[in-house]
Amino acid sequence: LVLAVSRHLLLADAALRRGEWLRWELRPSSYDLGGKTVGLLGFGRIGRQVAHLVRAFGAGVIYHDVMPANAETERSIGAAFVPFDELLSRSDVLSVHVPFIPETRHIIGATEIAQMKRSAILINAARGGLVDEVELATALREGRLAGAGVDVYDTEPIPVDCPLLTAPNIVLTPHIAAGTRDALTAKIDFCVLNMLRITDGLEPLNLVKPLPDTPGGRK
Numbered sequence: 001l002v003l004a005v006s007r008h009l010l011l012a013d014a015a016l017r018r019g020e021w022l023r024w025e026l027r028p029s030s031y032d033l034g035g036k037t038v039g040l041l042g043f044g045r046i047g048r049q050v051a052h053l054v055r056a057f058g059a060g061v062i063y064h065d066v067m068p069a070n071a072e073t074e075r076s077i078g079a080a081f082v083p084f085d086e087l088l089s090r091s092d093v094l095s096v097h098v099p100f101i102p103e104t105r106h107i108i109g110a111t112e113i114a115q116m117k118r119s120a121i122l123i124n125a126a127r128g129g130l131v132d133e134v135e136l137a138t139a140l141r142e143g144r145l146a147g148a149g150v151d152v153y154d155t156e157p158i159p160v161d162c163p164l165l166t167a168p169n170i171v172l173t174p175h176i177a178a179g180t181r182d183a184l185t186a187k188i189d190f191c192v193l194n195m196l197r198i199t200d201g202l203e204p205l206n207l208v209k210p211l212p213d214t215p216g217g218r219k
Contacts, residue, residue: 088116123148151174
């Protein structure tokens with residue numbers, strides 16, 4: 001999504017199919033990822049993987065999380081913790097990687113967008129509801145953000161009156177960030193692995209809430 005938005009790939013594709021050759025026209029508003037600052041809102045497993053990927057393009061990485069990583073992890077990944085306001089103001093690309101809970105609903109809204117660079121790109125492939133869709137669409141129309149890439153929505157499938165559908169400089173995809181054959185195979189393998197662990201009397205991996213010890217054993 002970052003590359004598609006920053007290089008206007010959908011616009012270039014559509015123009016090419018119409019017989020237009022926009023080799024030079026898109027350059028003034030297209031950007032490389034190298035040398036830019038990518039901000040990650042949320043620095044869990046997915047956020048850290050994104051950090052590795054964007055650093056391969058030569059981007060710098062900053063992040064904000066309610067549970068900052070330790071210094072060793074930050075050094076190994078090459079990411080620096082910053083306060084939320086600084087994340088918003090410094091990021092050339094802001095990518096959201098937090099869970100959707102009541103406290104994070106519209107964590108990116110009018111106030112937050114106003115603190116971002118006009119040249120910034122916002123990416124949400126985490127959960128619908130984290131970004132205020134009306135405020136994002138308005139900011140794009142008014143030129144207060146350079147672009148956005150969105151894979152998740154308040155309502156899915158996306159309704160025909162969703163304001164993002166008519167916003168400029170936005171790439172929209174139908175919740176397919178993990179929609180690959182490889183990802184499905186990995187999920188199935190992991191489920192089978194956990195079932196085998198349980199049948200062997202072992203605890204399943206990655207429990208959200210560990211099972212309590214009880215007098216009669218773990219249940």
